[in-house]
Amino acid sequence: MQVLRKICTDYIHIxxxxxxxxxxxxxxxxxxxxxxxxxxxxxxxxxxxSIVTIQRWIVIVPLLA
Incomplete structure (x- = not known):
């Protein structure tokens, strides 16, 4: 069983x-x-x-203008 961990580093998060x-x-x-x-x-x-998935990680990154 895999565990999903989330890391909140911004005011925008899951x-x-x-x-x-x-x-x-x-x-x-x-x-x-x-x-x-x-x-x-x-x-x-x-x-x-934008939301980017990297193998087992889900990362929220700012969009570049």
Whole structure:
């Protein structure tokens, strides 16, 4: 069993219990993974971010203008 850990380093972060991951299709060669995230923004104004997955990590990074 793998454990998903989250690290909050900004006012924008994934909420507690805000991660929902399923594997709707699995075969011997590959698997389809679906991830749904609930992200919260504690800034006074809207911020642009993109969500990037890196193997087992989910990272929220600022979008470059």
């Amino acid at each position: 909420t507690e219990w805000g991660t929902y991951i399923t594997t709707p299709e699995i075969s011997l060669d590959e698997a389809k993974v679906t991830a749904r995230l609930q992200v919260i923004n504690h800034h006074a104004h809207a911020r642009r971010r």
